Amino acid sequence: MSQSIIDTPCGSTVSAPGREQRVPVGRGLLRPLSWLSGSIPTLLSLAAFGGLFYYGHHFDWKLPKFSAIAGTEAPARSDWCEEHGVPESQCVECNPDLMPIGPDYGWCLEHGVHNCPLEHPDVAQLKETPIVAKTDLQRAARALALRPRPENNAVCSAYQRRIQFASAASVNEAGVDVELVERQPITEWVPCNGEITYDATRLASLSSRLPGTVWGVLKNVGDRVQKGEVLAVVDAMEVGRLKSGLVKALVAEELARQNVDRLRGLSDGVVAGKLILETDAKLARAKAEMLNAEQSLANLGLGVDASMLRGLSRKDVMGRLRFLGLPDDLTRQLDLQTATANLIPIRSPMNGVIVDRQVVAGEVVDPAHTLFQVADTSRMWLMLNIPLEEADLLFIGQSVRFQPDGTSGAAIGTLSWISTAADRQTRMVKVRADLDNSAGTLRDATFGTGQVVLREEPDAIIVPAEAVHWEGCCHAVFVRDKGYFSSPESPKVFHVRSVRIGATEEDSNEIIAGLLPGEVVVTKGSDVLRAQLLKNSLGEGCCAE
Template identity: 50%
Template sequence: MNKNVSKRAPAVLVWFGRVVPNLLVLAGLAAFAWWGHETGWKLPKFAALAGAGPEKEAKWCDDHNVQESLCVECNPTLYPKPKSFGWCAEHGVMDCPLHHPEVAQLSYPPVVAPADLERARRGLEFTDRPENSQESKINERRVQFASDEAFDKAGVDVRPARREAVVESVPANGEIVYDETRVARLSARLPGTLWWLGKTVGQRVARGEVLALVDAAEVGKAKADLLQALAEADLKGKTLERLRPLAGQAVAGSQFLDAEAALREAQIHRATAQHALVNLGLPIRPEDLKGLSDDEAARRVQFLGIPDSLTKALDPRTTTANLLPVTAPLDGVVVTRQAAAGEVVDSSRVLFMVADVSQMWATLDLRVEDARLVALEQKVRFRPDGRQGKEDLIGKVAWVSTGVDEKTRTVKVRVELPNPKGELRDSTFGTGRVILREEKDALVVPTEAVHLVGDCTVVFVRDKDFLQKGALKLFYVREVRPGAKSENGQLTEIIVGLLPGEVVATKGSDVLRAQLMKDSLGEGCCCGK
C-alpha cells in the first residue's frame, strides 16, 4: 500500500506543475483587463504605432490615420484644397491639366503645347476609352501619411510620368503559310507515263523551266495532225495558185472556186491542229516551220516545248514524239515532288508544287471584338516561334474575312510578309500584333499606378512639396483617361489627366486606394460622389 502511494505522489506533482502556471497566467490577464477597464487604458492603434515619436501620444484621427491636428481632410483650412475647374467635357475628366495646367503638382510652371492637345484628341477619338463619372467628386479627395517614416513603412514607390513611344495593337495567334497567289501545283495535262524527271525538292526553278517529261500518246497524235494539216494547206495553196491564171474560163473558173474552198478548209484544219498543241502548252506558228525541209520540220515538232539544252542529249531516231513537258509557271522553289520515273500519271495527280517564297502569308485569328478595329494596309508585327532575340517581322494587312469561323469564333486576317532571305517556313506558328495606333511622345506611367475606383479611373499624384522638411505628406486623387499598354503590360499610356514630370504612386499604391475606399465607405459609397 505504501508503495502505491509513493508511486502516485510524483504524478500528482507533475500535474500541479503543468496546471498551476496556466492558472496564474489567466489570473494575471484577468487582473490586467480589470485594471484597464477601471483606468480607461487601451492598446495603441496600429496607425499610431506607424507614426513617429510624439505622434504616439497625440490624438489620432481614426478615419484618416494621421494626427488629428494635422489631418487636412478633417481640418480643410489647414491646407486648403486647390481650386477646382470642374468637368472638362472635351477630355472627360475633372480639373483637366491640359486646359488648366496650374492643377499639376510640379515645382515649375507647366506648359501645354498645341501638340499635347492634338495628341490627346487622337488618342480619345481612335476608339472607346474608359470614361469617368461626371458626378463624381473623387478628385477632391486627398490621401495623407502621418510622416516620412509612416510613408516608408507603407512600402509605396513613386515614379514620374514620362514621355515614351507607345503602340496600340490587338494581339492574335497565327501561322505562316505560302502565299497562295505565288504557288503552283503542277500536273500532266494528259494521261501518260513519266519519261524523265529533272527537278527535286529544294531546287530553285525559273519560269518556263522543264521539270519533267511525260510520254503521252495524245501528244504524238496532235503533232502528227499538225504536220498533216500543214502539208495539206501547202498542197491546197499550190493548187489554187496553179489555177489562178485560168480563173476567167468557164470550166477552169469552177475548179478555181473549188480549190479556193479547199484551201480555206485546209487552213481551218491547220489552225485546229495548232490550237490543240497550244492547249497542251506547246505553242507553235506555221511561220516557224516555213522554209524547213520535211525532216527539219518533223524534228522541230518532235521536240516541241523541250529546250535545246535537253534535246541535244536526245537521239531523234529513238526518242518518241509523244513527249509533253511539265514546266514551271513561275520563279520559285520545288517544295513537293510526288512522282518517280516510269509511273503512270494523269491530270488529277499533282506531281510538283512550286512556290515563290520571296513573300509569305501570316494567317491571324482575331477575336470578333478586335476585328472591327482592323483595316487593310495596317502594319503588323509578327514573331514566329523560335525567333527569340530577333526583330519582329513587319507586314501589312491584305485581307480581313467577312465571316466568323464556326469552331473558333474568330475572324481570319491575312498578312503579307516579305521574305527576301527565304528564312520563313511554311506552317510555322507564332504571335502577331496588328498595329492600330503609334504615338512617339505619349505620356506613360507604370500600370500598377492606375486604379479603378467606382466609376472613375484614377492615379495618386504626390504633392509637389512632399519632400520638403515639415511639409504635409499628401497624395492627390487625379482622374485620368488611360490608353494603350506596353507589350509586356508594365506601362500604361495616360491620354489625359497628367503632365510630364508629375510623380505618381506605383508599387504599393493599393495602400492609398484602400484608404480612399475606406473613407468613401464611411460616407456610404465607394465612388467619391
C-alpha cells in the same frame, strides 16, 4: 408515564418514538428571517456590481489592454486624429487652413476626368505651372477617337480627397514607393493568332496536261528554278498524234494551194467557175485544219509556226517537230534512234523554288495528278483571325507585326485584305497581311501571335500599371504634393487624381488625361493609400448613381 425529550443537532426537540412531540411557539417564523439576514451581503454585492456595470456602459468604459496590464502600453496621445492617422494639429483634412485645397474645376467633358490638367495645368503638382503643348491635346484626341475607353463617373468625389502620412518615415515604413511620370513610346494594337502561308498569287501546282508516263524527272525539292525551266518530261501519245495531224494538215494545205494555183493559171472559160470555187473551199479547209493542229500543240505549250514549215519535205517537218518544246541541252542527251516524238516537257511558270514533288520516273500520270509545287517565297501571306468586335478598327494599309512560334525575330507586314464575313463557328474575321521574306527566314504553315497596329505614340504619358486603381467609380492615381520636401515639417500629402487610361503594354499604362510629365505618383505600396481612401469613404459612397 413520563415522556422523554430527544435533542436534535439543530437544537429542536422531537419526541422519541411513541412519545408526544413538543415544538416551541414561534420557532417556525424565525427560519425565513434567519435565511434573509444571511443573504443580505450577497445581494448588496450584486447590486454594487450592477451599478458599476451600468455606470461604465453609460460612460463608455473599456477593458484595459494586456499591454496596459503588463505596464508596456505607450502613453495615450491626446493630439491624434484617429480617422486620418496623423496628429490632429497637422491633419490637413480636419484643418483645411493648414493646406488650402486648390481650385476645383470639376468634370472635363472632353477628356473624361476631374480637374483635367490638359485644360487646367495649374492643378498639376509641379513647382511651376506647365504649358500644355498642342501635340498633347492632339494625342489625347487620337486616343479617344480610336475606340471606346474605360470611363469615369462624372459625379465621383474621390478626386477631392487627400491622403496624409504623419511623416516621411511613416511613408517609408508603409512600404510606399514613387515614380516619375515620364514620356515613353507606346503602341496600341489588336492581338490575334495567325499562320504564315505561301502567297497564293506566287504559288503554282504543276501537272501533266495529257495522260502519259513520266519519261524523266530533272528537278528536286529545294531546287531554285527560273521561269520556263524544264522540271520533268512526260511521254504522251496524244502529243505524237497532234504532231502527225499537223504534218498531214501541212501536206493537204500545200496540195490544195497547188490545185488553186494551177486552175487559176488556165485561160478564162476553160475551167468552170464551180470547180474553182470547190478548189478554193478545199484550200480553206486545209488551212483551217493546219491552224487547228498548230493551235492544239500551242495549247500544250508546244508552240510552232506552221508557216515556217511550208516548203519543207515531210521528213524535215518531222525532224523539226520530233523534239518540239524540249531545250537544246536536253535534246542533245537523247538517243535519236530510240527517242520518241511523244515527249512533252513540264515547265516552271515562274521564278521560285520547288517546295513539293510528287512524281518519280516511269509513273503513270494524268492532269489530276499534281507533280510539283513551285513558290516564289520572296513574299509570304499572313492569315490572321481577328475578333469580330475588333474588326471595325482595321483598315487596309495598317502595319502588322507577327511573332512566329519558336523564333526570336518578328516579321513586319502590311494589311492587304479584310474578309467581309465572320466564321460561323468561331465568330472570327479573317484578314491577310503581306510579309517580306527576302531573307528567306519565314516558313509556310508557321503559327504564331500577331499584332495589328492601331496607333503608335512616340511621346505618350506612361505610368506603371500598379499606380492605377479602380476605386469604385473612377480610375485614380495618388500624386505626391509638390510641397512634400519644402521642409521637414511640411505635410506629407498625396492627392487623389482621376485619370483616363488608354493603351496597356506589359506593366505600363498610357494616361490619356489626368497627369502631366514631371509629376510623381505612388507605385509600390499604393494599395495602402487606396485602403485609406476607401476607409474614409465608408458610409458616404463616392458616386451618386
